[in-house]
Amino acid sequence: MSGDTCAHRAANGELVIQRCTGCDRRSHLPEPACPWCGTRDFRSEPVSGDGVVHTFTVVHRSFAPGYQGREPYVAAWVDLPDGPRVFGHVVGCAPEEVRVGMPVHVTFIDDLPHWRPA
Numbered sequence: 001m002s003g004d005t006c007a008h009r010a011a012n013g014e015l016v017i018q019r020c021t022g023c024d025r026r027s028h029l030p031e032p033a034c035p036w037c038g039t040r041d042f043r044s045e046p047v048s049g050d051g052v053v054h055t056f057t058v059v060h061r062s063f064a065p066g067y068q069g070r071e072p073y074v075a076a077w078v079d080l081p082d083g084p085r086v087f088g089h090v091v092g093c094a095p096e097e098v099r100v101g102m103p104v105h106v107t108f109i110d111d112l113p114h115w116r117p118a
């Protein structure tokens with residue numbers, strides 16, 4: 001891994017999550033400093049890529065540059081069995097098919113983690 005704290009993806013395609021070297025907590029989204037203890041030193045750990053939709057919203061009008069014109073799309077918080085809750089878009093099914101509790105697996109689009117039905 002490089003020192004880039006925004007990297008989500010290991011060279012082998014695994015999803016990686018930051019773990020703080022100060023308090024040992026995992027965090028997501030990648031932060032320049034630990035939200036709990038302020039440490040700026042992290043290591044990146046691979047996780048399985050499995051998750052479960054915790055909650056989601058269907059975006060019909062995006063204000064995010066780069067996503068305008070892609071609506072409707074699903075923005076979700078996904079619980080990982082390995083620990084943290086992570087944010088990402090759900091792809092690979094119609095927005096109306098997404099459900100709370102739906103099992104998903106990570107997939108990468110433009111090197112960013114997205115989630116598709118497992």
Ligand SMILES: [Zn+2]
Nearest residue numbers: 020023034037
């Ligand atoms: Zn910490």
